[in-house]
Amino acid sequence: NAGVMQNPRHLVRRRGQEARLRCSPMKGHSHVYWYRQLPEEGLKFMVYLQKENIIDESGMPKERFSAEFPKEGPSILRIQQVVRGDSAAYFCASSATSGSRTGELFFGEGSRLTVL
Amino acid sequence: AQSVAQPEDQVNVAEGNPLTVKCTYSVSGNPYLFWYVQYPNRGLQFLLKYITGDNLVKGSYGFEAEFNKSQTSFHLKKPSALVRDSALYFCAVRDIGNNDMRFGAGTRLTVKP
DSSP: OOOOEEEOSEEEEOTTOOEEEEEEOOTTOOEEEEEEEOTTOOEEEEEEEETTEEEEOTTSOSSSEEEEOOSSSOEEEEEOSOOGGGOEEEEEEEESOSSOTTOOOEEOOOEEEEEO | OOEEEOOOSEEEEETTSOEEEOOEEEOSSOOEEEEEEEOTTSOEEEEEEEOSSOSEEEOGGGOEEEEETTTTEEEEEESSOOGGGOEEEEEEEEOTTOSSOEEOOOEEEEEEO
16 A cells, blocks of 8 residues: 655756656545645645645745646646755645545655755 | 644653653634654654544554643653654644645654663
8 A cells, every 4th residue: 555655756956947746645545735845944835736626726836836636647746947945855745535624644755856 | 824833943852751842723713733753854754633532642653642722732742752753743733724734843852862
């Protein structure tokens, strides 16, 4: 029973390049959350998606960042024209249903982006 | 808006001593409260949660937490700390009307032999 799978675990990009981070939720989970963690800081909510829908993107920067969760395949967090300030660990989490506020989130191991 | 505060960046305890990691919350309705642990270069692991019922919640690895509505707190505790408990601990909250789970800034627990 695989958990939340994220890849790549580590990604290095030069300024101006694009970064694509992928997340496959736990089997049976249809809700995906993306969080960003800066060094020695807590997790900041970015976006919440269900299959084919963005439900809440209130934590996403207005420019360069986008997320999707297609009907088939993993959820993708895309960062265009990366800058050094984008260097962080990006965590994906999934849950079975959003309607249940009581449910815990299950986290992946994270993707660590370094922008040179 | 929902939020949590972890007033201590760092907690140091000796192995075998009791530990407490503090968390206070602010929500508009009934809170759903969670504790997670993060080991170096790993994702977050769920420890325990409070939804309703008994104020004392027991979780993984011998941890427990006490929900205190009057003080709006949900402190994490363990009667006897182990060196392997050294990690980053996050308190989190959800309430009705919000899609996401909000996390505190984290508390780094160091247990010394």
